[in-house]
Amino acid sequence: MFAHQRTAALKAAIELDLFTAIGEGVDTVTALALRSKATERGVRILCDYLAILGFLAKQDHRYSLTPESATYLDLRSPACIASIVGFMTLPEKIDAFKDLASVIRTGRPALSGGAGSISPENPIWVDFARSMGSMQLPAARELARSLDAGAGKKWKVLDVAAGHGVYGIELAKQNPNAEIFAQDWAAVLDVAADNAREAGVERRYHRLPGSAFEVNFGSGYDIILMTGFLHHFSPREIEGLLRKVRTSLAPDGLVATVDFVPNEDRLTPPRAAAFSMEMLGTTISGDSYTFAEYQRMFLNAGFSVNELRPLAGSGHSLILSRI
């Protein structure tokens, strides 16, 4: 029942930049409090709590990073994903779980007045785009390798609900002959375009602002990416979108779906399976779908070949689908 304090503690530690400070060798309560402009009691209780959870080590009243926190939470680490706190602990997302019994009774999420996270132009996706790219980067690189982007084939790529854009951008980085068409809400695409500019691929990065269900994708795509998107919707909505996607795909084109795909038991792997709770709290009909469920949706939408692969560097799976 106190588990909510874990979320609060990790968020506070990132906001106070304690992990970077400890990584730099600021390792006593007094020095950390001075550096963070915070109270000694608060810093001590927080650091001890993080040590109890395994995010820090403690010896003789001095704290140090664990290998995991050094890699993922120290801002100086190239693999740092501390930015995800900006999306994952958004106050409105935390609040969405305040009365989960009502959500379960009524079937309506508390988020965004009952519309959930997928309401039009929902500003949380700007937070998502700004925060979550760092965590997706390893999976994006792995996806680009899986698709053999390095071979340099002439590709027309559609990135559905691009968000931070890192999946499409990685394809463009690894394949200099890829043109990326990124769809998302206009304000979200501003963030993706910034990321494309930083990656030096902005001239091959094109915007399709609007809803995935309404915007004209165009046609003849060699690759269509749907990363962390389908889980927000019902099977019927997904099948509708897949039919639309199919008409935009070149005859020998490939749809690459990256998502949490739990086993048939819906309990394993725990991270993929438990993600359904996030969908319960924040969407009307989203879910962590099994591969059998995705297969049925793709088959109903006219795709005849579907292949499931793990995607190294993330808790996600990759589904490759062809017409």
Added chain:
Amino acid sequence: MFAHQRTAALKAAIELDLFTAIGEGVDTVTALALRSKATERGVRILCDYLAILGFLAKQDHRYSLTPESATYLDLRSPACIASIVGFMTLPEKIDAFKDLASVIRTGRPALSGGAGSISPENPIWVDFARSMGSMQLPAARELARSLDAGAGKKWKVLDVAAGHGVYGIELAKQNPNAEIFAQDWAAVLDVAADNAREAGVERRYHRLPGSAFEVNFGSGYDIILMTGFLHHFSPREIEGLLRKVRTSLAPDGLVATVDFVPNEDRLTPPRAAAFSMEMLGTTISGDSYTFAEYQRMFLNAGFSVNELRPLAGSGHSLILSRI
């Protein structure tokens, strides 16, 4: 970062009374949704999530209780502590952790406008008294046994910040010659008095309404109980209270402090050590104090003998102190 969902899920399951339903053999999603008047999607995602966390077992789409959830979460079990959800997940307590970085910077808890849980007549203690007695009962019984209440000596007992009252009430139940004087806010004592009546000890149960720091305790107590109370305050405040307590104690009287007492490392045992986070979020200067710290406070207040004992049936320790 998603740990807050664990709190939400356990709270929702108790509010929907899923554990009792599953204990009675209602074990499919469809039947549970019908029984809880809730949506099938919501019930399925919640039950799977609880199974991932280990609160339920799942086999062939049917759920069953684990030994722990059967004992502690099924309302039909005499050891059920499901009621604790009423205090432990109070919305204002959850909200107190929403911006923990600010609490750590300023040293002021968000709860009750910065005053924290110990503000005068704070209504959360009525919720506490109504909710938390069930969980404290095993420790209260163990305490009464430790003090050899069954020997039936003539006892005048002071229960400081009695809350639900179960510690004092258990002494009165095991010792028919004990008179209990219970101090707490008046509205809290109403709950304790109800519990005393249910236990059949109401004629030996007396009320001292008001603040522990201000009310006149009287004198000549053989036993003074302070259970789950001292952790809310600073060492200076505690020493002041202990001096007051000392003047109320009979010369050969005993002070029995029941509280979370972590080891000197402040990391173990984890439940006692991590409780300091609850104090950081909800009080100005509370803490999980070590035995060395308590010893110093008791010695400074004029107690010469202090003994630490584990208290079976709880994560608490027992400190026995004499003048």
